[in-house]
Amino acid sequence: MKFTRRQAIAGALGATTALSLPGGVFAQSGQILHASWGGGVGDTWTKAFAEPYTADTGTDVRIVELPNPEAQFRAQAGNPQYHTGIGTFVQGVNMMRDDMLETFSIDEIPNMKNIDEKFWLKTEDGRIAGVTPYFAYYGIAVNTNEASVDDFQTWKSVADPKWEGRLGMTRPIYLSTYDLTILSKTAGGDEYNTGGGMDLLKGMAKNVLNVSNSLAQQNTMLERGEVAAMPFYSVRVWSLNEAGVDYVKIVIPEEGALLLPYAIFAPKGVKDREMVAEWLNYIASAAPQERGMAASGYIPANDQAEATDDIRAKLGMGYQELRAKLYQPDWGYIAEHQKDTVAAIDQMLAEL
Structure with a gap:
């Protein structure tokens, strides 16, 4: 297989997005506008977080679905139109370093005390x-009509020549942060030492x-058996399973899987700061996170969240046991070196 430089660059750039609020969306007094990714993520935030919060407090929260909330935050720097938004941890680190985020004390968001500080x-x-x-x-998603979960009990399996032409792979921007990190750990290194990875x-x-x-596209490739396996997100496999696609399984290899924390942040200079802090404190609590788990398979970060029998059966374990199998790297270091890492992967792929 030959990767062109155009493919790699397109992957590194990622999605584009409009730079203003979607038509018909306007901030109102006493209303919180929350920028979310679309599809299942937006639905989860509406049902598990926003609607219950509005019912409990009377404060209206409107979920606005966007391709890339970070791009909106950057475009609106100095004049934020959203109160809060979601992003990957790496996106959050980069915006924090660019002095684009509002910061809060633990007294303003006390529920953070029930979240391990390594996730802050x-x-x-x-x-x-x-x-x-x-x-x-x-982890590694496997179509069990095409391969066995036993075939992928180690991350090293993805480099086995027996799978030539049978695996899927994501874009360089994600390879740099996710695949390379867990493969480096598998090879005896880590995010600081990525040669083996x-x-x-x-x-x-x-x-x-x-x-x-x-x-x-990745969902389709797995569901149709176009690929036997590929590194993939647990929540995506969860959604496939909930939709009845029970022959796609997520595997945690013996070296572990990569833990992917998400972050909710407020833009620097956000309006209605006290109202935003109350909303963030609610997000950090156990109950909405438990609802988010039931809706979409996202693992609660709050230590007080409890897994129901049904959730334990689907996960095959409880939350604490699952966390013990996951690797939490230094996301700050990864974010700092992401540009150079993407360039190195781009070059490697172009030479294949």
């Missing part, structure tokens, strides 16, 4: 720049049938 998005002086509502994990990534790339440009 915080400044050097300890102020909270983002709330972690939940996390997913990055790059070798495994190169081996996987040689086995790849297609570099997918979207999550929808």
Whole structure:
């Protein structure tokens, strides 16, 4: 398989998005506008977080679905139109370093005390720049009509030549943060020492049938059996399983899976700051996170959240046992070096 430089660059750039509020969306007095990714994420935030919060407090929360909330925050720097938004932890770190986020004390968001501090998005002086509502994990999704889950009990399997032309792979922007990180750990290194991980990534790339440009495409590839397996997100497999696609399974290899925390942040200079802090504190609490788990398979970050028998059966374990199988890297370091890492992966793929 040959990767063109155009493919790699397109993957590194990612999605584009409009720079203003969608038509018909206007902030109103006493209303919170929350920027969310679309599809299932938007639905989860509406049903598990926004509607219950409005019912409990009387404060209206409107979920606005966008391709990339971070792009909106950057475009509106100095004149924010949204009160809060969701992003990956790496996106949050980058915006925090660019001094684009409002920060809060622990007294303003006390429910953060029930979330392990390693999941906090915080400044050097300890102020909270983002709330972690939940996390997913990055394992190996397997179509069991095409392969066995036993075939992928180690991450090294993705570089096995037996899978030539039978694997899927994501874009370089995500390879740099997710795939390379867990493959480096598998090779005996970590996010600081990625030489062995790059070798495994190169081996996987040689086995790849297609570099997918979207999550929808990845879902289709797995569901139709176009690929036997690919590194993928636990919540996406959860959604497939809930839709009746029970032959796609998510595997946590023996080296573990990569823990993917998400962050909710407020733009610097946000209006109605006290109202926003109350909303963020609610997001950090256990109850909405439990509802989010039931709706979409996102693992609660709050230590007080409890898994129902049904959730435990679907996960095959409880929350604490699951967390013990997940690797939490230094996302700050990964974010700081992301540009150079993407360039290195771009070059490696172009040479195949």
